Amino acid sequence: QVQFVASGGGWVQPGGSLRLSCSASGINFGDSAIVWYRQPPGNQREFVARVSGGAGITKTIADSVKGRFAIYRDIARNTVRLQMDDLEPDDTAVYYCNVDIHLVREWGQGTQVTVSS
Numbered sequence: 860q861v862q863f864v865a866s867g868g869g870w871v872q873p874g875g876s877l878r879l880s881c882s883a884s885g886i887n888f889g890d891s892a893i894v895w896y897r898q899p900p901g902n903q904r905e906f907v908a909r910v911s912g913g914a915g916i917t918k919t920i921a922d923s924v925k926g927r928f929a930i931y932r933d934i935a936r937n938t939v940r941l942q943m944d945d946l947e948p949d950d951t952a953v954y955y956c957n958v959d960i961h962l963v964r965e966w967g968q969g970t971q972v973t974v975s976s
Contacts, residue, residue, distance in 0.1 A: 861885035861964060865895075865956045868970030871946055879941040879970060880933075881956030889913070892959055893939040895930060897952035898969070904955070910939060924950070946974045 867879040881893060895907040908930040909919040918930055929942045939956060953969040 861958075863956050863967040865954055865967060865970040868954060868972045870973045870975070872976050873947055873974055875946050875974070876942070876944045877946065877972060879943065879954055879956075879972075880936075881939040881941070882937065883956075886958070887912075888937055889932075889934075893932075894957055894959055895939075895941045896955045896957065896960075897950075897972075898955070899949070899952040902952075906960075907954070908941060909959070943972070946972075948974050950974050 861883065862885055863881060863883045865879060865881050867877060869877060871877055889912060891912045892909060894909045896904050897907050898904040907921050907924060908928055910930045910932060911917045920928060927945045930939065932939055951972060951974050953971050955966055955969040957963050957966065
């Protein structure tokens with residue numbers, strides 16, 4: 860059974876930073892593309908960032924967070940990080956990590972990020 864765990868969320872003031880972590884069991888984590896999604900209050904889940912698996916890493920970032928968010932693999936800890944800088948109130952959401960959307964079977968609990976003053 861595949862299980863994803865997103866962590867590192869919290870409350871931060873506008874302009875602040877957070878770093879989220881994603882770990883998983885039940886999959887070949889290093890060879891799998893890993894995607895960060897988020898679901899703002901009252902809205903649908905949306906794409907945030909993606910890092911490919913295997914060799915030749917490629918990264919994709921949503922336009923709404925480009926220049927502020929970065930995704931990368933922490934090889935030593937077998938996790939995928941989402942570094943979020945210059946956070947804005949519109950970034951408030953529950954953040955999830957998983958595989959590409961057409962491969963998702965179930966969602967983990969996610970981690971809440973709240974940006975407010």
